[in-house]
Amino acid sequence: MTGLCGGCRMGLADGAAQGPLQGLAESVTAAAAAVRGGAGPLTAQIRLERPKHAGLGDYSTNAAMLLAPALQLAPRVIAERIGSELEQLLNGDLERWEVAGPGFLNLVLSDAWHRRALAGMLAAGNSFGGGGAGEASERILIEFVSANPTGPLVAASGRHAAYGDALARILEFHGHSVAREYYFNDAGGQIRLLGESVRARAMGQPVPEGGYQGEYVADLAASIDGAAERSGEELAGVAVERLLLQIEATLERYRVHYDSFFSERTLHLGSPSALERVLTALEASDHVYRSEGAVWLRTTTFGDDKDRVVVRSSGEPTYLAGDLAYLQNKRERGFDRQLMPVGSDHHAYARTLKAAMAALGGDPDQVEVPILQFVHLVEAGQTFAMSKRRGDFVTLDDLLDEIGVDATRFFMLRSSHDRTLELDVELARRQSRENPVYYVQYAHARIASMLRRLQPERVADALGRGAGWVAAGGAFGGAHPGGGELGSGEPGGAKPERGAAGGRDGSIELHEAERELIKKLASFPAEVVEAAARRAPHRIAGYALELAQQFTTFYENCHVIGATPEPVESFRIALSVAAQRVIAVALGLLGVSAPDAM
RNA sequence: GCCCCCGUAGCUCAGCUGGAUAGAGCGACGGCCUUCUAAGCCGUGGGUCGCAGGUUCGAGUCCUGCCGGGGGCGCCA
Numbered sequence: 158m159t160g161l162c163g164g165c166r167m168g169l170a171d172g173a174a175q176g177p178l179q180g181l182a183e184s185v186t187a188a189a190a191a192v193r194g195g196a197g198p199l200t201a202q203i204r205l206e207r208p209k210h211a212g213l214g215d216y217s218t219n220a221a222m223l224l225a226p227a228l229q230l231a232p233r234v235i236a237e238r239i240g241s242e243l244e245q246l247l248n249g250d251l252e253r254w255e256v257a258g259p260g261f262l263n264l265v266l267s268d269a270w271h272r273r274a275l276a277g278m279l280a281a282g283n284s285f286g287g288g289g290a291g292e293a294s295e296r297i298l299i300e301f302v303s304a305n306p307t308g309p310l311v312a313a314s315g316r317h318a319a320y321g322d323a324l325a326r327i328l329e330f331h332g333h334s335v336a337r338e339y340y341f342n343d344a345g346g347q348i349r350l351l352g353e354s355v356r357a358r359a360m361g362q363p364v365p366e367g368g369y370q371g372e373y374v375a376d377l378a379a380s381i382d383g384a385a386e387r388s389g390e391e392l393a394g395v396a397v398e399r400l401l402l403q404i405e406a407t408l409e410r411y412r413v414h415y416d417s418f419f420s421e422r423t424l425h426l427g428s429p430s431a432l433e434r435v436l437t438a439l440e441a442s443d444h445v446y447r448s449e450g451a452v453w454l455r456t457t458t459f460g461d462d463k464d465r466v467v468v469r470s471s472g473e474p475t476y477l478a479g480d481l482a483y484l485q486n487k488r489e490r491g492f493d494r495q496l497m498p499v500g501s502d503h504h505a506y507a508r509t510l511k512a513a514m515a516a517l518g519g520d521p522d523q524v525e526v527p528i529l530q531f532v533h534l535v536e537a538g539q540t541f542a543m544s545k546r547r548g549d550f551v552t553l554d555d556l557l558d559e560i561g562v563d564a565t566r567f568f569m570l571r572s573s574h575d576r577t578l579e580l581d582v583e584l585a586r587r588q589s590r591e592n593p594v595y596y597v598q599y600a601h602a603r604i605a606s607m608l609r610r611l612q613p614e615r616v617a618d619a620l621g622r623g624a625g626w627v628a629a630g631g632a633f634g635g636a637h638p639g640g641g642e643l644g645s646g647e648p649g650g651a652k653p654e655r656g657a658a659g660g661r662d663g664s665i666e667l668h669e670a671e672r673e674l675i676k677k678l679a680s681f682p683a684e685v686v687e688a689a690a691r692r693a694p695h696r697i698a699g700y701a702l703e704l705a706q707q708f709t710t711f712y713e714n715c716h717v718i719g720a721t722p723e724p725v726e727s728f729r730i731a732l733s734v735a736a737q738r739v740i741a742v743a744l745g746l747l748g749v750s751a752p753d754a755m
Numbered sequence: 756g757c758c759c760c761c762g763u764a765g766c767u768c769a770g771c772u773g774g775a776u777a778g779a780g781c782g783a784c785g786g787c788c789u790u791c792u793a794a795g796c797c798g799u800g801g802g803u804c805g806c807a808g809g810u811u812c813g814a815g816u817c818c819u820g821c822c823g824g825g826g827g828c829g830c831c832a
Contacts, residue, residue, distance in 0.1 A: 209775050219774070232812095258775040259813070305832070347832065367831095451830055462758075462828080469830040476832050504759055505827050530760065531825070572768055575760060577825065579767065584781085592794090593780060599794050607791045687771060699769055702779075709795070718791050733791095755794065 174281045174288045175682045177274035181205060181216065181266075188242035189220040192235060193227065207676070214255070214263035215676060222260040232260025268667045271675045272728070276627050278678055279620060279735050283742060286681040289689070290332030295493040297333050299325050300419075302408070303340040303497075306400040307351045308371055310407050310553040313500070313532045316578060318553070319569035319748065320529060321498055322413040323694035326746045331689040336416045336492070339408075340483060343397050344422040345476065352393025359384035359392070407554050411562055412748045424482040425474075432474060432482040435517070436467065439481075444516040454481070456512035459521065465509055481513055488519055496692070498527040498574070527692050530577045532569070560585040563749045567594035570747050571698040593702055597740060598752055600705035603712065604737040605753035610718060611730065619731045625724030626731065665725055670711040674732060677707040681739050685746075694747065701743040708736045 182205045189203055208217040221236035228235055236256040243264070244251050253265035278285050301321025304314050321337070329335045342348065354368040358378035364370055377396050378384050384392060401418070408415070424431045436452070439445045444455050450470030454477065457464050467478040487495055499506065507526035515521045534551055556565055559582055568580050571593065585592060608616055618624060681700070688696040717729040741751040 204771090206771080209777090213775080217775090222774075261775065342832070345832080449830085453830095466830045471830075473830085475830065501760065501826050503827085503832080506832090507759090528760070528826095576768080577761070581767080584767090595794055596780085599792080603792055603795090610791060683771085691771090695769085696771080699779085702769095706779080712791080713796055716791070755792075 174284045174286065176281065176285060177270075177277050177679050178205065178683065184243060184246045185218050185220060185239075188239045188246055189218075189224060191242050192238045193224055207680070208261070208263055213257065214253070214265045215672070216266070217257075217261045217263045219261060221256075221262055225260065236260050236262040268672070271667055271672050272626055274679050275675050275728075275732060275735060278739075279731060283738060285739065286685045286742065287330040288332045289682060289686045294332045294334065296491065297328055297335045297494045297496060298338060298487055298490070298492040299328075299335060299496040299498075300338045300340050300487075301496075301498050302413075304404065305342045305347055306397045306404060307347055307369060308373060308400065310404050312534055312551045312553055312556045312580075315411065315553045315556060315565055316529055316532045316569045316574075317498060317500070318408060318411055318413045319566045320527075320574055320694060321496075323566075323570055323697070323747050324496070324498075324692055326748065327685065327688050327694055327697065330742075330746060331685055333689075337414070338417045338419055339415045340419045340421065341397075341401060342421045342476070342479070344425055344479070345473075348393050348397060349389065351396055352389035352391070355381070355384065355392040355396050356387070356389045359387075407552075407557075410557060411553065411566070419483070419486075421479045421483070424479055424486070430482075431486060432478055435482045435485045436478070439516060442516075442518070454513065454516060456509055456516065459512035459515035461508050461512040477509065477513070480510065481517070484510070484513055484519075484524075485517055488517065492523075494523050494525065496525050496527070498529050501528050501530050504528045525692070527574060529574045532578045532580060534580050534582055536582045556582070563598070564592055564594050566748050567592075567597075567698060570694050571702075573693065573695050594749060595755070597701045597705040597744065598750070599755055600708050600712075601737060601740045601744070601751045602753060602755040604708070604733050604740075607717060607733065608730070608737070609753075616730055616734065619727035620734060624727045624731070625722075626728035665722070668711075668715050670707075670714040671729070671732060674707045674711045674736060677704050678735055678739055681743070688746075697743055697746050701740060701747070704736065704740055704743065708733075708740070711736075 182203075185205055186203055203218060203220045203223060205216055205218050208214055218239075220239055222232045224230075224235050224239075225232040233256050240254040240256065240262055243254065243262075250267050250270040251264060252267045255263050257263050299321055302310070302314055302317045304310055304317075310318075325335045325337050350365070350368050351374075354364045354370075354374050355378045357364050357368065358375045359381070364374065377399065378392075380399075381387070381392065381395055405415075405418070429437070436445060439454065444458065445467065446453055446455060451466045452468035453464045454467045455464050465477050466475050467481065468474050484495075497510070504526075507528065510526060511521035511524050514524045534556070560568075564585055568585060569578070572578055621627075681704075684696055684700045688694055711732070715729055717726065717733055720726040720729055744751045
């Protein structure tokens with residue numbers, strides 16, 4: 158099921174961290190190239206993937222089906238040729254192959270290949286799976302949450318925070334340089350309204366029409382000295398300051414750390430202000446015009462469905478004006494890409510922003526606006542409303558109190574961001590033991606617990622290059638030489654025959670669960686590539702769950718401590734360590750803790 | 756009216772930009788603790804992939820139309 162090609166694209170990154178599939182994929186590509194000869198170019202990417210059904214082999218490739226049009230031959234015939242070619246390239250590593258279905262080539266790899274794969278993954282250490290961006294590394298700014306400081310963060314912001322932060326972690330791990338920023342509106346109508354709301358509360362009057370009704374407004378009013386005597390503007394300033402601190406504290410608690418908080422107000426300061434400068438420039442390039450007493454940005458030139466007002470007829474700039482100056486500011490800071498996930502209630506704004514980017518002379522493709530669908534908190538079959546202005550909402554802090562940081566983050570991240578998320582709070586709280594996040598954490602804790610029973614030296618021995626199981630391995634298979642100290646060897650080097658006298662444990666067949674676990678681990682780099690490319694952290698959550706499952710199957714079937722002969726115990730210790738590391742890294746990408754005990 | 760997202764098992768969701776017999780968790784049913792954590796494992800049942808057409812060797816995936824749910828179409832943010 159799992160796609161494996163992602164991490165195997167040529168020329169992307171160094172082999173070690175990208176794992177054993179890199180070499181295998183290159184061998185398949187080489188075999189396909191040999192069969193293709195001079196025939197036309199390949200239009201689609203050759204894929205190496207797990208077969209759809211168990212028992213069909215370790216990996217399969219669609220190469221033959223892709224070559225069929227150019228070669229004018231039946232896919233199955235081509236698959237036969239690729240199979241023969243691959244047999245030569247992989248020597249003893251390719252134990253069996255067969256052509257199946259419409260033209261799939263199914264591959265069965267040797268135990269020795271699996272052992273070397275494990276050795277290679279361990280050698281890469283905690284960087285295994287990372288660095289896939291390689292030369293394509295970018296400087297990325299991700300601006301997320303950016304909720305107005307007019308109240309505490311609501312539960313729905315938990316989705317934005319988890320998404321943006323996990324995506325940042327994934328992109329960083331993948332090899333990009335990422336800055337996280339929170340942009341806050343501390344100017345304009347909503348802030349004025351906040352100040353007036355606080356003032357009304359302080360004076361014991363009803364909150365103005367459309368103002369902020371929440372209890373926190375009264376609390377703010379009560380906590381500000383002499384609030385009743387101060388102006389709305391003054392009160393707004395204090396309120397914003399305090400609410401921002403509160404928001405930051407909530408985010409920190411949620412394990413979301415920003416590199417910077419950016420104030421909208423600063424864009425209006427100075428003479429000329431950043432805002433004025435950008436408007437002047439746009440006027441010079443004829444992208445803004447005056448009409449009906451207002452100033453408009455001609456976004457229709459760049460595909461927006463209507464032009465947008467940037468300065469009201471009252472002379473007051475709109476939020477878009479601020480965003481224009483902000484966009485320009487980010488461009489001047491030299492980022493290759495700007496990610497700004499927004500809620501689906503702002504989805505129409507994505508087009509406007511891209512148009513604005515183009516009007517500024519930038520590349521609209523550098524602005525990416527993933528749309529996050531809503532979160533419905535459900536309790537006892539009842540959906541919670543979460544309107545900040547009305548004041549009837551569940552705050553993110555409330556949610557964290559209820560179900561904790563780990564569960565909240567995992568739930569927020571486990572489904573695709575473009576789907577409405579139903580989060581049953583009652584279930585998450587009451588039946589927390591069934592929570593998938595605990596399942597993954599439990600697998601990690603189990604491994605830690607098991608390893609605690611061993612002397613550290615024993616574990617080090619099992620991982621060392623002198624361990625018997627490693628001797629039976631060697632470098633990664635295929636044309637690509639394996640890196641790292643563990644399992645290093647001649648490129649495409651000598652591969653002991655299965656059961657040969659030379660291999661100290663070469664005669665001991667791997668258990669199916671061991672082979673499967675190794676392959677699940679080996680697919681991690683491709684999962685990271687996919688999650689990064691598609692801005693889809695939920696893939697990592699799904700992968701973590703699958704990996705935990707695969708480890709548990711191994712754990713149930715293969716007793717580790719005391720397994721005989723010794724190389725088997727060593728091998729299983731090493732495999733457990735690898736699983737533990739990858740679970741921890743995957744959870745780390747989600748910002749979920751990996752406990753050593755539960 | 757126009758635009759965007761979604762519709763897959765009873766429930767919550769995956770499904771890698773067209774591939775093989777559509778998967779997982781929870782719930783249901785039946786088993787499993789004198790061995791490294793039972794927060795666990797094994798097994799069974801459960802599907803017209805919203806509906807109808809189309810594209811092709813092949814469609815949950817791409818196209819068109821319809822139905823249903825959510826969101827948007829401000830000189831609000």
